[in-house]
Amino acid sequence: MTRGITIALDGMGGDHGLETVIGGVEIATVRHPDVRFLIYGDEALMAPLLVKHPRVGAVSTIIHTDVAVAMDDKPSQALRKGRRTSSMWMTIDAVKEGQAQAAVSAGNTGALMAMATVILKTMPNVGRPAIAALWPTMRGESVVLDLGATIGPDAFQLVQFAVMGQAYARVLFGTPRPTVGLLNIGEEEIKGTEQVKDAAQMLRSIKLPFEFHGFVEGDDLGKGTVDVVVTDGYTGNIALKTAEGTVRQVLDYLRNAIKSSIMAQIGYFLAQGAFRALATKLDPRSSNGGVFLGLNGLVIKSHGGTDAIGFASAIDVAVDVASADLLHKISDDLSLLNGFDKNPSGASASDATVSNAEVPTS
């Protein structure tokens, strides 16, 4: 159901600017013919590109601004100089004003998160937003969050991430009861940071519409042990980039190994279909698009360095979450946290029983 869906696009974010955005929309028009776009950016720069891409013009409304948030602007700078007038601000504002159901920007993450939080505000029962993305696994895909929005969340914020992440997984994978794991350095209960241990205790004690699997480790990400992996933004970002770097490293080793002999090169030639399939499977562009969760509006962050193919993937994510009405699903599930005691191990543990909390009997 993509009829009636409009996506707002920041035409001036990312390392490659408008060409990436317009090229991405061109691809998206084929995949989502019913979707309409609002593109915020410099009209003069856009005009020649729209001549080249008439299909984009046919489904898009261009809103002019020549104020851009720079890729190296600090969040505070971006808010100061880009308030109301920048393409990034206007893109997010379109979601707030109901002109679009989701916004996509390849602009700088810190600025985008700051602006999105200022404009859209956090949902009830959310302390801080999280960035969620799809992680390709041996079993398919998992939702992983937070990937860099919130450094040092407390235990209850990790619980909120779990609730938001599972709603995303339910919408995306159609699993009625997604499995959720907390990223840790061992499966035993005694391991890990206090936040992670306390969050696990909370997740065990409260009745929520998902299956809490317990702790998972770094290698469970690739295995796809659970549908949703929850962690703090610092660890999640490092894990994501470590995995991306490792993929490049293995492919680099593979290329060098193949170059090392004529026989291997012939073998490579014969197996090139398989290698192409591998490259497609590992292409970071196909899993581009991190969703900001916990705000009163849907904002999708595209990698800054991506191309049109990658930007089209971020648009896919926007269309998916908008047409599934993810926002309301998340806010419904978050309401289950109403009145939940945030300090079950603290001094007020004795009065920890609230409407939705339930001590498991097993």
Add this chain to the structure above:
Amino acid sequence: MTRGITIALDGMGGDHGLETVIGGVEIATVRHPDVRFLIYGDEALMAPLLVKHPRVGAVSTIIHTDVAVAMDDKPSQALRKGRRTSSMWMTIDAVKEGQAQAAVSAGNTGALMAMATVILKTMPNVGRPAIAALWPTMRGESVVLDLGATIGPDAFQLVQFAVMGQAYARVLFGTPRPTVGLLNIGEEEIKGTEQVKDAAQMLRSIKLPFEFHGFVEGDDLGKGTVDVVVTDGYTGNIALKTAEGTVRQVLDYLRNAIKSSIMAQIGYFLAQGAFRALATKLDPRSSNGGVFLGLNGLVIKSHGGTDAIGFASAIDVAVDVASADLLHKISDDLSLLNGFDKNPSGASASDATVSNAEVPTS
């Protein structure tokens, strides 16, 4: 210079026990014919293995104990039931007593770290120990620490990790001034946890025998951007396991891609030399062996699930660090931290100038 080196081995650690240890020593006798071994474990179980491996018997002294620390013992349990009598305790104690220059155990990490800390104590200027290991990179190898010993170190402890890690890199790679990076979620100074930001400030302000590169990100691990990557034990452990999992995932994809067509299988057959080289390069057994740094004695942790080939790699690490006298190099470098102000941004910042601290002029 391995003459005169003796390595103490825990015969009862790991998932596969004595066979792995004796098999590992068999391999090590070829690589290090001058090295002698003390093996702690059950004599009755060892006897038949020594008949099978006469070369091991020729270079080893067996010290009997039938008390083993279990792989799932909590550190406190291990200390209670294994004090003095367990193979793990006796192995570490041999280092303390000067009978061996390094100890190797494949036993459980928490118990090993707890016992090693109790027996050997931390060095001056060390708050908590770290586990350092070699990380294969596109450029060669980097030292990465901490991989799981210390959860939530403060900024000054991260500085200590940097000092210890660079000493290890100097000894191992022979680089006179290793480059050191702090793992973070961006290269900008405003990003990351308070601990990481404060540690960066300290590392910039103090004169140390290495090059502080600044922040590095997760993908810099595989790239080999710096010789030493410093992080906390929680993040380091998750990054390591994420990378290991990603390697398995890519190889799994590769296998499936090749299985998908006859042509690819023929290609694989022709290129199998290259694939074998790749498999060897990515074999986790060849980088097995994490060194505990910051204690008054050298202890090497082998993966619990490794085999004889992997255990031999851990012995290699032990022989390397023992023959390079890593312990004294670390303690010399740590003395540069004498009197360093741990709160440069705190209230006492005005009197931060100490003997070895130097504010950079640029």
